[in-house]
Amino acid sequence: AQHRIARDMNIKCCDESTENLVICNAGLVTGFKREELENILNEITKKYTIIMPPGKSYCFLKFDDKIVAEKVYQKFHGRNVDGQVTPIYLTFSQSTPDIEEEVTTTEFPNGLELIEEFITIEEESRLLNSINWDNNCDVSSELKHRNVKHFGYEFRYDINTVDPDQPIAPIPDDYKFLLDLFQKNNCGNHNYDQLTINRYLPGQGIPPHIDTHSAFEDSILSLSIGSECVMDFRKDNKKVSLHLPARSLLIMSGESRYSWTHGICPRQSDVIKIDNGITVKERGIRTSFTFRKVRRGDCECKFYEYCNSKRNEQMIDEVLAPGLELS
Ligand code: AKG
Numbered sequence: 001a002q003h004r005i006a007r008d009m010n011i012k013c014c015d016e017s018t019e020n021l022v023i024c025n026a027g028l029v030t031g032f033k034r035e036e037l038e039n040i041l042n043e044i045t046k047k048y049t050i051i052m053p054p055g056k057s058y059c060f061l062k063f064d065d066k067i068v069a070e071k072v073y074q075k076f077h078g079r080n081v082d083g084q085v086t087p088i089y090l091t092f093s094q095s096t097p098d099i100e101e102e103v104t105t106t107e108f109p110n111g112l113e114l115i116e117e118f119i120t121i122e123e124e125s126r127l128l129n130s131i132n133w134d135n136n137c138d139v140s141s142e143l144k145h146r147n148v149k150h151f152g153y154e155f156r157y158d159i160n161t162v163d164p165d166q167p168i169a170p171i172p173d174d175y176k177f178l179l180d181l182f183q184k185n186n187c188g189n190h191n192y193d194q195l196t197i198n199r200y201l202p203g204q205g206i207p208p209h210i211d212t213h214s215a216f217e218d219s220i221l222s223l224s225i226g227s228e229c230v231m232d233f234r235k236d237n238k239k240v241s242l243h244l245p246a247r248s249l250l251i252m253s254g255e256s257r258y259s260w261t262h263g264i265c266p267r268q269s270d271v272i273k274i275d276n277g278i279t280v281k282e283r284g285i286r287t288s289f290t291f292r293k294v295r296r297g298d299c300e301c302k303f304y305e306y307c308n309s310k311r312n313e314q315m316i317d318e319v320l321a322p323g324l325e326l327s
Helices: 002-009 034-041 066-076 121-130 173-184 313-319
Strands: 020-023 048-051 059-063 090-093 103-105 112-115 139-143 146-151 194-200 206-209 220-225 229-235 238-244 249-252 261-264 269-274 277-282 286-292
Touching (some): 034 059, 112 238, 121 173, 121 220
Antiparallel strands (some): 139 146, 194 286, 220 249, 269 277
16 A cells, blocks of 8 residues: 555655554545544544545545654554444555645536436425335434435445345335336436435535445436435546436436545535526435445446455555455
8 A cells, every 4th residue: 555655646654653644544435434534533633634535545644743643543553443344554654645626617527417307296295205214114324414214235334335145125116116217218227226215404415425336336326306405526636516406316327436426515505506697505305315236246347446346456455454365
């Protein structure tokens, strides 16, 4: 990992302590979340900068002085932390990357498509009425920033994947008309077998992430109902903020599925472009239906640096700490 960091970022890792740390095997691409990192760092200090380069399986921490960096190193090097399946490995570094200024563009990432008015108002209210958030029979969880339900396979947020050998209640018949609509409209891979329903109250969101390559096939669909929102897509230093109207279907495939993060900033309102300017829209309760096809076998995408597939030797080298081997 240290060679990779030197090559990609021109940053040298070192044995002597400095005010900079690198977490060599946890970053955005391994599903590590900024909030999880903040939770652990807050136990030691409130003054730090986290730099999580998009598409990388490592991240950087910058502290005011090296005493604090040493404390963080001693407490967390080789330890298990929430959100990571293997212990995290830290090293000091001579510097951290400059925080690149984000460039906002309006050009859609390749492979991203938005179909407005994908369902009718009647279908939207039928879908909304079909969900019972008090029903604990479904596989549901109350996450810090939203409520979720799963069908077909449970998405495990602790390990960012599904167990393809442990199916749960299938996608309900009430939603089968959507599968037919997907087929009719050529919405990517047709045999979607996993559904996650998210409910976001105003002020809630979802951290930026790329759906784990090894968990799901190409083409991920997300139907927005109940309220609109703005979803942010990021890659390198590019950011595209996309307005998702209620009843629209978002199709993420190819580059947009495999190498751009998507996320919803937790806020009460969004700034939206309209014909003659911009307007601020208060958020309502947004429910999304995300359909995915569980992958069996290796991911064969060409976006190697974002791919956690075992076939990807480069990635194995980067994610695992030196000395560890895959069982
Ligand atoms: C997820 O559940 O992983 C999502 O990205 C949901 C996206 C959405 O709410 O549209």
